[in-house]
Amino acid sequence: MKTKKIFTDDVLARIFRWWAASAIYFFVGWGTSVGFQSTVIDFVFFLGIAIAVFEMFIVNPVVNSMFNLKNPIKFSDKSIMKKVLYRLKYIARTIIILIFVVMTYDIINFSAIILFGLSQETVVLAGEPILFGIFYMIYYTLILGLGTSIRRRMKEIT
Numbered sequence: 001m002k003t004k005k006i007f008t009d010d011v012l013a014r015i016f017r018w019w020a021a022s023a024i025y026f027f028v029g030w031g032t033s034v035g036f037q038s039t040v041i042d043f044v045f046f047l048g049i050a051i052a053v054f055e056m057f058i059v060n061p062v063v064n065s066m067f068n069l070k071n072p073i074k075f076s077d078k079s080i081m082k083k084v085l086y087r088l089k090y091i092a093r094t095i096i097i098l099i100f101v102v103m104t105y106d107i108i109n110f111s112a113i114i115l116f117g118l119s120q121e122t123v124v125l126a127g128e129p130i131l132f133g134i135f136y137m138i139y140y141t142l143i144l145g146l147g148t149s150i151r152r153r154m155k156e157i158t
Helices: 009-030 040-066 080-116 129-157
Strands: none
Touching (some): 009 129, 040 080, 080 129
């Protein structure tokens, strides 16, 4: 009887990516003045840049080297313009994911305030690294799956 592995390469890569996003949130959100910005737009922008750069230059090479996963892009045969566009799309995707995470926190806090009749200034669920990483990975997986599905459909059509 063959047993099914729980911790496949894909699951381990996602755990590593979750840890990385949580760690960056911890260091940038709690450890620098970026976490205390007056607007959430600044926070999302700078945190998005930090997470995207860390993922592009640290997480992705480690994941592709350690685990048996398909590398989405080969940089050795790409022009500089394609590399730049890939990096800009990666940063934009990370910022979009962070916007969804911020909206999730806002929805949870707003719902709790309405449900329990609390003051409008009350923060029921503040940002913290572990839950932030979970929300980040949920949206990361959804957006990656959506992109893969769209590319597959476009390939079927043509």
